Amino acid sequence: MYWSTLLALAAPALAAPAPQGFGGGGGQSGGTTMLRFGCTQVVIDRIDPLVNPGQAPTSHIHQIVGGNAFNVTMPTDDVSKYATCTTCQASEDFSNYWTANLYFRHKNGSYKRVPQGGSAYQFSDRFSTQTNGGILVYYVSAAPGKITAFKPGFRMLSGDAANRKAIANQKLQNCFRCYTGPNFGGDTAAPCQGGSVDHVGLPPKACAGGIRSNILFPTCWDGKNLDSPNHKDHVAYPTSGPATFLSLGGQCPTTHPVRIPQLMLEVVWDTTKFNDKSMWPSGVQQPFVLSTGDDTGFGQHADYVFGWKGDSLQKVMDTANCMGASCSTQVPVRQTIDQAFNCKVGAKVHENYDQWFDKLPGVGDMPMKS
Numbered sequence: 001m002y003w004s005t006l007l008a009l010a011a012p013a014l015a016a017p018a019p020q021g022f023g024g025g026g027g028q029s030g031g032t033t034m035l036r037f038g039c040t041q042v043v044i045d046r047i048d049p050l051v052n053p054g055q056a057p058t059s060h061i062h063q064i065v066g067g068n069a070f071n072v073t074m075p076t077d078d079v080s081k082y083a084t085c086t087t088c089q090a091s092e093d094f095s096n097y098w099t100a101n102l103y104f105r106h107k108n109g110s111y112k113r114v115p116q117g118g119s120a121y122q123f124s125d126r127f128s129t130q131t132n133g134g135i136l137v138y139y140v141s142a143a144p145g146k147i148t149a150f151k152p153g154f155r156m157l158s159g160d161a162a163n164r165k166a167i168a169n170q171k172l173q174n175c176f177r178c179y180t181g182p183n184f185g186g187d188t189a190a191p192c193q194g195g196s197v198d199h200v201g202l203p204p205k206a207c208a209g210g211i212r213s214n215i216l217f218p219t220c221w222d223g224k225n226l227d228s229p230n231h232k233d234h235v236a237y238p239t240s241g242p243a244t245f246l247s248l249g250g251q252c253p254t255t256h257p258v259r260i261p262q263l264m265l266e267v268v269w270d271t272t273k274f275n276d277k278s279m280w281p282s283g284v285q286q287p288f289v290l291s292t293g294d295d296t297g298f299g300q301h302a303d304y305v306f307g308w309k310g311d312s313l314q315k316v317m318d319t320a321n322c323m324g325a326s327c328s329t330q331v332p333v334r335q336t337i338d339q340a341f342n343c344k345v346g347a348k349v350h351e352n353y354d355q356w357f358d359k360l361p362g363v364g365d366m367p368m369k370s
């Protein structure tokens with residue numbers, strides 16, 4: 001399996017230092033690239049400039065990483081012109097990435113935000129392990145063939161906030177890993193490949209080491225539209241499904257022939273202090289709920305507004321055999337995590353999102369838009 005191979009190369013247990021021989025350039029033909037870097041949090045806020053531009057507050061809270069041009073409404077041209085800093089290690093990446101937050105529901109009916117942890121992939125780089133409250137971002141180009149980086153103004157949405165049912169083909173695009181113990185226990189398989197550690201919905205049990213969200217975006221583009229009314233129709237998954245695309249032979253549909261990088265987001269939720277079942281509502285399989293009010297997890301979603309400067313993303317995607325944290329050294333301009341922590345955006349909706357809430361902010365106050 002392609003992902004297994006990549007992740008085996010990247011897995012801390014197998015290769016604590018960056019694997020040798022994978023930093024080299026040499027054109028994209030036949031090569032594979034897995035750029036991975038952390039982004040610390042830029043803000044938690046109840047706005048969504050992709051789905052609900054101009055609206056504050058919106059129907060649910062998000063956690064956002066990336067450039068400081070993030071706002072109630074975002075410019076539709078080159079976002080990198082408007083941002084002056086970013087929370088990502090790739091300091092020319094002024095994109096924004098955001099997901100719903102996770103809450104714990106106490107048996108007394110109150111909700112508390114679940115804190116986030118660093119990432120599982122513990123190379124020595126602090127940008128993977130100390131993004132606390134951030135997101136680990138992956139851009140993967142799977143051989144064979146040319147991968148075309150996103151264009152200025154490009155945006156997309158993965159998942160559907162209003163969905164509450166398992167969708168057969170959602171498998172492998174969107175999942176939750178249930179860590180079996182401390183230090184990311186059980187973290188051996190590639191993400192969202194099925195098996196016992198990954199679940200398409202919120203894991204129906206206590207996860208001793210916490211929970212990780214993985215959201216994989218579509219990898220095919222119509223080559224024309226930077227966005228579409230539902231933020232989805234201009235992109236598509238390969239006809240054979242995302243997993244086979246990441247192994248071999250995946251084909252983009254003729255309507256969406258341009259292969260774009262596989263963007264994947266990874267969020268670690270430190271649920272461990274909520275594992276005492278005496279605090280759980282009676283009769284539930286699990287006590288967590290996304291900030292949308294979704295206690296199934298099937299409505300997990302993520303938003304992307306592209307904002308890399310110039311052709312800096314294309315250059316990295318064109319670098320063959322560039323893997324994981326060591327691949328981030330192929331990013332022309334990088335910053336330290338301390339610089340990233342200094343980049344912040346002020347919240348537009350002033351809400352103490354870490355208090356115990358009687359009900360989730362926004363949920364039920366207004367009709368939900370997906």
Ligand SMILES: *[C@@H]1O[C@H](CO)[C@@H](O)[C@H](O)[C@H]1NC(C)=O
Binds near residue numbers: 068071073
């Ligand atoms: C956000 O947008 C408002 C107008 O809607 C503008 O006044 C403000 O400067 C913007 N903030 C940033 C950080 O771009």
Ligand SMILES: *[C@@H]1O[C@H](CO)[C@@H](O)[C@H](O)[C@H]1NC(C)=O
Binds near residue numbers: 106108109110356
């Ligand atoms: C529920 O329990 C939490 C934790 O003890 C507490 O902080 C919160 O105020 C309680 N909520 C209600 C409605 O009693």
